[in-house]
Amino acid sequence: MMVTPRVREEARQHFACDILEGAELENQGGDGTALTHWEKRVFENEAMTGTHTQNPVYSRLTLALLEDSGSAEELYWGRKLGCDFVRKSCGEWINNKIEKGELPAPFCNEIKHDGKKSLAVTR
Template sequence: MHNSTQYCTSTRTTSGLLGETVSCTEDDILTSAKQDLLVNTMIPAAVKMHQERLMVQPLSKITVEPFDDKICGSFSIPQQVLTNGVSDADFVLFVAAGPVSGNTVAWATTCGYGTDDRPLVGVINVKPEYIDGSDQSIRTVAHEIMHALGFTNTFTYKKMTATVTRLRGAPNAPVVDSSNVVQRAGNQFNCSSVYGMELDNTGCFGNAGSHWTVRNAMQDMMCGWPRPSMQYSAITMAAMEDLGFYKPVYEKAEYMELGLLESVAGC
């Protein structure tokens, strides 16, 4: 956040953190007010949403290695962190507010793992235009942090997915069929024959494999676009539990009203 070469200081053409050429508009300029709002209000509020709902084993220190990945490597890591690590933390998040091309509001990814493959280090970039302190923007940040915490194609690596052909007759529909997801999806839709929770496979805006399909999770925080209310649902919490690193506080789950039954089961 203190490296002026990585965000817009004026209306000009520059390189984004993903290496793309971006034109900085007036809305993209990272003012001191926006920087303060992101660091001291939006990030803490988004982190709190996870703190209240996902428990993890505490760690005495997280070691941060130099990033060699193209995306993670675009972030500036303080030398003190590389030398000493971060004590008394469950996860280390590096934040940027660089320009983004197209309609992307924010993006994030995991950059470091523990010996048990638990995500420990991640990065997030928020487009300055959307740094406004609104509930929608805070929940968007929480959505991206969830990706860094493991809500990604990690589902496939952890053998939590299946491909079914019984959803609306669609060929090769991907679903998360891990035990807790199936249980919570069954509760949501009042259906005992749920196959799993369908994942988006359209690829639009990077949705494929790492978001619930909008068709049956429109109000869920982790569905693809559009996300009108972004509820922190029990189904999403169950997916995080099935990764094996988190214990959800289901009493804190937010109610998701909408969803189409035929998307998840033939009840």
């Protein structure tokens, strides 16, 4: 049984059962399956069950576990960059920043190719 605050809440909401302690873990399979995946019988097509399934989904339950365990990470790309970042093309964003004398972060303003596979990026 996986018992964390968010997992418990998601399991209770999903099954409409307020007495659940948490989410059941798989009790069969080898070391890589038992107690490391959601119980297949209960969560059938959840991608984090221990066996392949048709139409797998990453449910709110798995996202809750990632958050509770500290495995979910912040997405910093584009954070607090405003409406233009979302609504305009990369080229427009870069050109507008350069015209204002600003660096076009988070994009690069120059890419140099050394003739091989490596690139040097200037920000």
